[in-house]
Structures are given as C-alpha cells and as structure tokens.
Amino acid sequence: AQSVTQLGSHVSVSEGALVLLRCNYSSSVPPYLFWYVQYPNQGLQLLLKYTTGATLVKGINGFEAEFKKSETSFHLTKPSAHMSDAAEYFCAVSVNNDMRFGAGTRLTVKP
Amino acid sequence: KAGVTQTPRYLIKTRGQQVTLSCSPISGHRSVSWYQQTPGQGLQFLFEYFSETQRNKGNFPGRFSGRQFSNSRSEMNVSTLELGDSALYLCASSSEGNGGYTFGSGTRLTVV
Numbered sequence: 284a285q286s287v288t289q290l291g292s293h294v295s296v297s298e299g300a301l302v303l304l305r306c307n308y309s310s311s312v313p314p315y316l317f318w319y320v321q322y323p324n325q326g327l328q329l330l331l332k333y334t335t336g337a338t339l340v341k342g343i344n345g346f347e348a349e350f351k352k353s354e355t356s357f358h359l360t361k362p363s364a365h366m367s368d369a370a371e372y373f374c375a376v377s378v379n380n381d382m383r384f385g386a387g388t389r390l391t392v393k394p
Numbered sequence: 395k396a397g398v399t400q401t402p403r404y405l406i407k408t409r410g411q412q413v414t415l416s417c418s419p420i421s422g423h424r425s426v427s428w429y430q431q432t433p434g435q436g437l438q439f440l441f442e443y444f445s446e447t448q449r450n451k452g453n454f455p456g457r458f459s460g461r462q463f464s465n466s467r468s469e470m471n472v473s474t475l476e477l478g479d480s481a482l483y484l485c486a487s488s489s490e491g492n493g494g495y496t497f498g499s500g501t502r503l504t505v506v
Contacts, residue, residue: 317494326398326484326497373437380425381450382495384437 285310285376289385297393302346302361304388306374309355316357317375317382318348327373333357344368364392396420398498400485406504412473415501419466419487426468427495428460431482440483443468472503480505 290305308314315334319327331342338350348359357374369392374385399418407413419426427450428440439452443462460470466487472479482502486495 315494319497324499326499327486329494329496332494379450380442380444381439382427382442383439384429386436 284381285314285378285383287374287376287383287385289372289374289388291388292386293389293391295391295393296364298366299363302359302364302368302390304359304372304374304390306348306357306359306385307355308357308374308376310376310378312378315377316348316350317377318342318346318357318359319373319375319384321371321373321387330359330372364390366392366394368392398485398487398496400483400498400501402501403499404502404504406506407475409475409477409505411475412471413475413503414469414471415483415485415503417468417470417485417487417498419468419485420489420496423487423489423496424466425488425495426462426466427486427488428468428470429484429486430454431484431500432480437484440470475505477505479503 286309288307317332318330321327330346331340333340333350341347346361371387371389373387401416425444427442430438441460442450446462457473462468482500484500486497488495
C-alpha cells in the first residue's frame, strides 16, 4: 500500500523565516498528494493538492509544494513564516480513493 | 455551503459498551472516509464509503464498522469498547472520491 514519511516531527522557525516541511512518499502507481494543516482541537484543513499537471502547486496562506517524481518528494514551503502558521502539518498520499497520512510535523514559529 | 458535520463532538463511554458516531458530508459529496487520530499512532485510515458501498478498509478489527446511507450520511460503530479506542475520530467527505477531502471537527471519544 502507499505510504508517506514526514522528515522531522518538530520544526521550529523564526517569524519571517523560510518554512520547509519535508515529505516523501511511496506508491506503486502515480499518486495524488496533499498537505493538510490541523490547529488544536480542530479537524484537518486542506492546504494544497497535486493530482496531475503542473508540478509546482500553490495553496492557501502562501504555501506551495513541488512534486518531484524522481525524488518521490512533495515538500511544503512558505517564504516567510507568520505566528499564525504554528500548527501541525500532515502530508498525505491517495491511491484509488485510499488516503494515507504521514505522522505529522509540528511547526513552531518563534517571535 | 455547510461543512462536514460530526456528532457528537465529545463522548465518554465505559469499557465494553458500544458507540455510534455520525457524519453528515458536504451536500453533493458522495465519498466519506473515517480516520482515527491518537497521539501515539497518528492518523489511521478506518474505511471509505462511496454511494453506500465500502470501497476501502484500513487495518482495524471487526469491532469497527461503518455504513453510508442513500443521502451520503455515514455512521461508524465501535462495539465492545476498549481503553485504547480513546481517540479523535475524524470524518471527511469528497466529491471526487480520490482526495481533496474536507474534514469535520471530529468526535473525541474517551473510554473509561
């Protein structure tokens, strides 16, 4: 079955710094890839998704991710972190309607 | 348009009891998935329904079951509750059936 590995369970950045959250996937067929964000005591909110076409995907809140098939990666970036970006981020891979999530990366933003 | 609604938000049950959780998807969404979220195991896939049929199933024991109704609303049931079933149960719906899911706020189940 498909799977996702998120590198780093905790990432800490300063406000205004680059955010880079790493995600590698495993799939035997071309997958759909997603990034979700979760704030405390809430469900998950879709940030962006890759299905087909352009490999650089732009999402909400200034986030973007690039699908790199040769590296089986789908890293999430944001040029300048805001305090409001502090949350848990999940990368997910979906094949044939079966979506699997990574373990999550908790992002801390320091003032 | 209304989001995904999960009821109840919080639930406390005793070991050995059974529980039913409800999920109303976004209008027009026919795919509904369920996930269990715990600090130790993260987000684990339970099952996915599309047009009343279970299309995918995760690796959970038979005590966990679900169903979907003709209006796409879904329920999941856990019988013979164990302490380890304490978790946040998340429901998500999609019109595409292959990702881009919209999640509800979850039902937090505590088993005592």
